[in-house]
Ligand SMILES: Nc1ncnc2c1ncn2[C@@H]1O[C@H](COP(=O)(O)OP(=O)(O)OP(=O)(O)O)[C@@H](O)[C@H]1O
C-alpha cells in the first residue's frame with residue numbers, strides 16, 4: 001500500500017500517540033481490503049472526552065498525555081500510518097447491502113495492549129471516504145456522547161465492548177432527520193479489538209474472491225485467535241469459538257438489559273466484541289418486545305430477538321466462509337450456539353442474583369421466577385438487581401422471612417404488590433432461601449461481593465442521557481456528563 005499522506009516522523013514528535021509502536025497488521029493484507037483516505041479538516045477542536053483508563057491499557061501514563069496531544073492526533077489527525085477506510089458489505093435489516101464500507105471513519109492505527117492483544121484506533125466522524133455515498137462523513141456531537149456513555153456503561157457491566165478513546169467537538173453544523181438541526185458535530189476515536197466485521201467477509205464473497213477470504217481468515221485467526229493458529233483444524237476451531245464468543249456477548253447484553261438496536265452484519269465484529277452504539281437503549285422494565293430504534297418497524301432487533309438475530313448473522317457468515325472451509329464444520333460450530341447461549345446467560349444472571357455453582361436447571365428456575373416477577377410488576381429491570389444488592393443480608397440465610405423488607409419491591413405504578421405478584425415473590429423467596437441454606441455462612445460475604453460487582457448502581461436509561469444532554473445543549477455545561485461517567489465507573 002503506497003501511502004501518499006505526509007507522516008509525522010516518530011522520532012521528532014513528543015506526542016505519545018505519535019510515538020506508539022503502530023503495527024501494520026491490516027496494511028500487511030495489501031490493497032484489497034481498504035482504501036487510503038485523508039481526514040477532514042475541522043474549524044474547531046474542543047476535547048470533550050479523553051479516556052484515561054484506555055491509556056493505561058496501552059501502557060501510557062495519563063499524566064504524560066496532554067489534551068493537546070489528543071487534539072493533534074485525533075482532531076487534526078496527524079498521521080503515523082496511512083489511514084485506511086475499510087471495505088465491507090452487510091445485511092441490514094435482513095437485506096443485503098453491497099454499498100457499505102467506512103463512510104465516515106478509518107483505521108488510524110493498530111497498537112498492542114499491555115494484555116498482549118492487538119487493538120484498533122478507529123475513527124467515527126472523520127470525513128468523507130469513497131464509501132460515504134451522499135452522506136457527510138460526520139458524527140453528531142450527540143452521537144459521540146451516546147457512544148461514549150454506552151461503552152462505559154457496558155464495560156462496567158462486564159460486557160465485552162469497544163471503548164471510546166477520545167471525542168472532540170469539531171464546530172460544524174450538521175443536518176439530521178433524527179436530531180433537531182442544525183446540530184453540533186464531533187469526531188470520535190474508538191478503541192476496539194478489530195474492525196473486521198462479518199460484512200468484511202461478505203463483501204469478498206460478493207466479489208467471488210475465495211483467495212481473499214482465505215487470506216482474511218488466516219489473518220483473523222493468526223491475530224485474534226492466536227491460540228488456534230497452526231492447528232490442523234484451525235478453521236473449524238475458529239468458527240466454533242466465534243460462535244461461543246458471540247453467544248456469550250449476546251448473553252451479556254440480555255442480562256444487562258441492553259438492546260443494541262442495529263444488529264446488522266456490518267455491526268458484528270469478528271472478535272465477538274460489541275460496538276457501534278447508535279439508537280441503543282437499556283430496557284426500562286422487562287419487556288421482551290422492547291425495540292430501541294424508532295425506524296425498526298418490524299421489531300426485528302427488539303430486546304428478546306437478539307439471540308436469534310446473532311444466530312442468523314452467524315449463519316449468514318457461513319456463506320463467505322464456505323469459500324475457504326468445510327461446510328460441515330460450519331454447521332457443527334453453529335449447532336453449539338444455543339447451548340453456549342443458555343449456559344452463558346445462566347451464569348451471568350446467576351451472578352446478578354449473587355449466586356454461583358447451581359446446575360443449569362436450578363439456575364433457570366430462579367431466573368424464570370425473577371423474570372416473571374419483573375414482567376408482572378414492571379418494576380425497573382435493573383432496579384430489581386440494585387435493590388437486591390442493597391438489601392441482601394447474611395441473615396437472609398437464617399429465615400426466609402428476612403428476605404426482602406416489607407415494601408422494598410414496588411410495581412411500576414408505585415402501589416403495593418398485587419396478590420399474584422406476591423405469590424411469585426413468595427416462590428422466589430423460598431427458592432432463594434433454599435439455595436442460601438445449602439451454602440456455608442462464610443459464603444454470604446461472597447454473595448454480597450458478587451452483587452456489588454454485577455449490579456452497578458448507575459444505569460444508563462434514556463432519561464439519564466437526556467438529563468446530561470440538556471445542560472450541554474442549553475448552556476454548554478459538560479459537568480453532568482463527566483459526573484455521569486464517574487458514577488457509572490465508580491458504582
Ligand atoms: N454521516 C455519514 N456519512 C457517511 N457515511 C455514513 C454516515 N452515517 C453512516 N454512514 C455509513 O452508513 C453505513 C452504516 O452506518 P452505521 O451507522 O452502522 O456505521 P457507523 O456508525 O458509521 O460506523 P461503525 O459501524 O464503525 O460504528 C456505514 O457504511 C457508514 O459508514
Ligand SMILES: [Mg+2]
Nearest residue numbers: 266267275276
Ligand atoms: Mg456501523
